[in-house]
Amino acid sequence: MxxxxxxxxxxxxxxxxFTAKADEGMWLPMLIKRLNHTDMQKMGLQLTAEEIYSVNNSSLKDAIVQFGGFCTGEFVSPQGLLLTNHHCGFSAIQSHSTPTDDYLTNGFWATSKEQELPNEGLYVDILHHMDDVTAKVLEGIDGSTPEEQRQQLVAQRTEAIAKAAAENGKYVTYVRDFYNGNEFYLFVYNRYNDVRLVGAPPSSIGKYGGDTDNWMWPRHTGDFSMFRVYTAPDGSPAPYAENNVPFKPKHHLPINIGDKDPGDFTMVFGFPGRTKRYMTSHGLKLEVNQLNKSRIKLREDKLALWKEEMDKSDETRIKYASKYASTSNYYKYSIGQNEGIKRMRTIEGKLVGEDKFQAWANADPQRKAIYGNVLNDIAEAYKNIEQYNLGTVYLNEAVLGTESLLMAYRLTPLYNALKSGNKDAARAAATDVQPRVDDFLKDYYLPADKKVFAALMKYYYEDIAKEQQPEYFKNLVKKYNGNFGKLADYVYSNSLVVDAQKLNSFLKNPTQKALENDPAFQLVNAIIENYRSNIAPKLAESNAKLDKANRLYIAGLRQMNPDKVFYPDANSTLRLSYGTVKEYSPQDGVLYNYYTTLEGAMAKADSTNEEFIVPDKLTQLYEAKDYGRYANEEGELVVNFITDNDITGGNSGSPVINGKGELIGLAFDGNWEAMTGDLVYDPEFKRCINVDSRYVLFIIDKYAGAQNLIDEMTIVDTESPGAGDAAEPVAETPQAExxxxxxxxxxxxxxxxxxxxxxxxxxxxxxxxxxxxx
Incomplete structure (x- = not known):
């Protein structure tokens, strides 16, 4: 017995x-060995720190790219084949789509490299190396250095360091500040400008669930697309050319199609955009009550007006598909973020922490001299910013959020060149702006934009303090008796910006007078000039005070908690987060499983709703249960799964990697319950939503029949390593009890x-x- x-x-x-806890934070890969590697091993990592990040040898970092400056991608073959999200490639897919060749609706698959489609302006950046340059940047700078002088020295030094590292244009380089200007790191990238579309599922797969399911779990979205990076024949970066050859990455990710279980180790490697986790209660209040509320209000009307026109024709739908998706994304995000901050009582929690900081600062005369007034300075800065910040929000969301006014604004460099009388500069400026004009006209529909103009200009007039509005705009409103429909009639009947023939003719023979008489250019120019002269200076003064106070606040927090490892806020630089596959319970009596299947997608299917249409072929594969080797042990086809990795915008397309360094999915979204992620980490609800690697391969293989792509990828069929595979002995864990x-x-x-x-x-x-x- x-x-x-x-x-x-x-x-x-x-x-x-082993019940592992996700580690909050998005960590710099060069610091993983010193800060995180031991914890990651306990959770299931089987790689060395050098296999994750190395300058001299092939490592995981060499498989990760910043895609277009706004997303992440990863190499999955030795021939430069790249995976990213469908929504990251959406603009490129849309640019090649027409009512005849509607790749958004029908998908696109290149069966040979000759069929792959070039994308002007699309690039990928691959990190060559990064360096800590804090000592060089801050040499001779201390607490007694005047703030203006400090800013000048930092700007000069960071620019010089980046310029020297670029080696006369060989690399793309920049220096970014961390911890609000307490540390500085140099990033050196190789940039490749020939990036071609290889494959994309139809939007009914890649965008399944549409806006309804956006930011939600459970999810059933095949959010992926495929590109290939090309180089000159010698392997160097080069613009598109027919004789270019596929890029040979130093490392590509094998794709694992084994089953995943709760507790399995996961890491997300990518380029998260911006977080503001160290923002004080004063900043959070402004974010919630001013920025988010305004964004929700303005984008809601804009989306509704666009949708009216998109529903009238396929041509307009295709033209506005990418713009609509982009605008909708952070409209919904702002709603969720406000709800989450209220639910988590984030502002109240910040206040408690600030009280502790103040008590710590006051407890020592030396600390009080440095940090005693920091929180008061932050509060005063935000109080002043609040008076003028709405002008910034509405400039971006309402004024430059109107297509015609944004295009008119982009003619400003040309106007300045014409005004200077320099004909060569004017010709150069006209040439420079032509590609932007072409992009604008290709996807422009005047009736939709005109409705948006009338609605958003009305909000601008009603919501911005009258003393902060330009006289030109107020006089226009008065002239048309506050009727913004008539004001729109005037602008759109007389502006060359909204007429393709007039705009292109103007660029062939541009004149200063033509722009000065153009109502769209006059209006946007008046608003921006007013902003620069009456609003920006007041914001600049307060922001300078805020920058210094925030820098001291974070320095004080780190001094106050010497045993805590602080991660830096995300700032579009390469980061790694780690966690596990994990279910969650959003509310009492509800438990969300950690994965979804094709059966769930079929249950949502609705042929009368464009967001939930299922392609006939996918239905046929489902009914036949023809999943091939991509089914799990229960015979299900897993579509999406969730982990508790810490991510944010910019992580879209990031690889989800197991403990062996194999790709098991692509991150593409966060969950509604944790929309606070940019401002505060939610340890209970934070989830990263991922498309399963098996579903990606199933669509490529069984749905698209793109065997050429399957053949060039490295596919492994073993279970992901669980947390217990590298955990400490059970006797040392709480489970042992x-x-x-x-x-x-x-x-x-x-x-x-x-x-x-x-x-x-x-x-x-x-x-x-x-x-x-x-």
Whole structure:
């Protein structure tokens, strides 16, 4: 009987996963060895730190690219084949689509490299190396250095360091500040400008669920697209040319199609955009009450007006598909962020932390001299910013959020050249702006833009303090008696900007007078000039005060908590986050599984709703259960899964990598319950939504029949390594207490002659069940 108990103990021990906790933060890969590697190994990582990031040898970082400056991608073949999200490639897919060749609706698959489509202006950046240059940037600068002088020195030094590292244009380089200007790092990239579209599923797969499911879980979206990077024949970066050859990456990711289980280690490697996790309560209030509320209000009307026109014709739908998706994304995000901050009582929590900081600063005369007034300075700065910040929000969301006014604004360099009288400069400026004009006209529909103009200009007039509005605009409104429909009639009937023939003719023979008489150019120029002279200077003064105070605040927090490792805010530089596959419970009585299947997608199918249309071929594959080798052990086709990795915008397309360094999915979204992610980390609800690698390959293979692409990828069929594969001995984990309690109780029952019984115990998220029968 004792042997049986020991055998059962072993079985239970192996069946209980190591309950790992996701590590909050997006970490710099060059610091992983010093800060995170041991914790990652405990959670299931089987790679060395050098296999993750190395300057001299091939490593994971060499498989990761910044895609177009706004997303992430990863190499999945030795021939430069790249995976990213469908929504990241959406603009490129849309640019090649026409009503005849509608790749948005029907998908696109190149069966040979000759069929791959070039994309002007699209590029990828691959990190060559990064360096800590803090000492060089801050040499001779201390607390006594005047702030203006400090800013000048930092700007001069960071520019010089980046310029020297560029080696006369060989690399793309920049220096970014971290911890609000307390540290500085140099980033050196190789940029490749020949990036071609290789494959994309139809939007009914790549965008399945549309705006309804955006930011939501459960999800059933095949959010991926494929591109290929090309180089000159010698392997160097080069613009598009027919004789270019596929790029040979130093490293590409094998794709794992094994099953995933709760607790399996995951890391997300990519380029998260911006977080503001160290923002104080004063900044959060401004973010919630002013920025988000305004964005929600303005974008809601804009989206509705666009949708009216998009529903009238396929041509307009295709033209506005990418713009609509981009605008909608952060409209919905702002709603979720405000709700999350309220639910988490984030502002209240910040206030508690700020009280502790103030008490710590006041407790020591030296600290008080440095940090004692920091929070007061932050509060005063935000109070002043609040008076003028709405002008900034509305300039971006309403004025430059109107297509005609944005295009008119982009003619400003040409206007300045004409005004200077320099004919060569004017010709150069006209040439420079022509590609922007072409892009604008290709996807422009005047009736839609005119409706948006009238609505947003009305909001601008009503919501911005009258003393902060330009006289030209106020006089226009007065002239048309506050009728913004008539004001729009005037602008759109007389502006060359909204007429393709007039705009192109103007660029062939541009004149200063033509722009000065153009109502769209006059209006946007008046608003921006007013902003620069009456609003920006007041904001600049307050922002300078805020920058200094925030820098001191973070420096003080780090000094106050010397044993805590602080991660830097995301700033579009390469980062790594790590966590596990994990379900969650959004509310009482509801438990969300950690994966979804094609069966769930079929349950949502609705042929009358464009967001939930399922292609006929996918339906046929589902009905036949023709999943090939991509089904899980239960015979299901997994579509999406969730992890608790820390991500934000810019991580879209990032690889989700297991402990062996294999691709198991692509990150493409966050969940509604954790929309606070840019401002505060939610340890309970934060989830990263990913498209499963098996679904990606299934669509390429079984749906598209693109065997040429399957053949060039490295596919492995083993289960992802679980957390227990590299965890510490069970005796050292909290789960050991549960196991010992179960065994002790079992032995006691056996001694009392009980031959048949069940024991169930629970601690936190861990359950142990034991059944003994004679």
């Amino acid at each position: 004792l042997k049986r108990i020991l055998a059962l103990l072993l079985f239970v021990s192996l069946s209980v996963p 549960l196991l010992r309690a179960v065994v002790d109780e079992a032995q006691q029952r056996l001694q009392n002659g009980k031959e048949e019984f069940k024991i169930q115990k629970k601690k936190g998220d861990v359950k142990v069940k034991l059944q003994v029968q004679d």
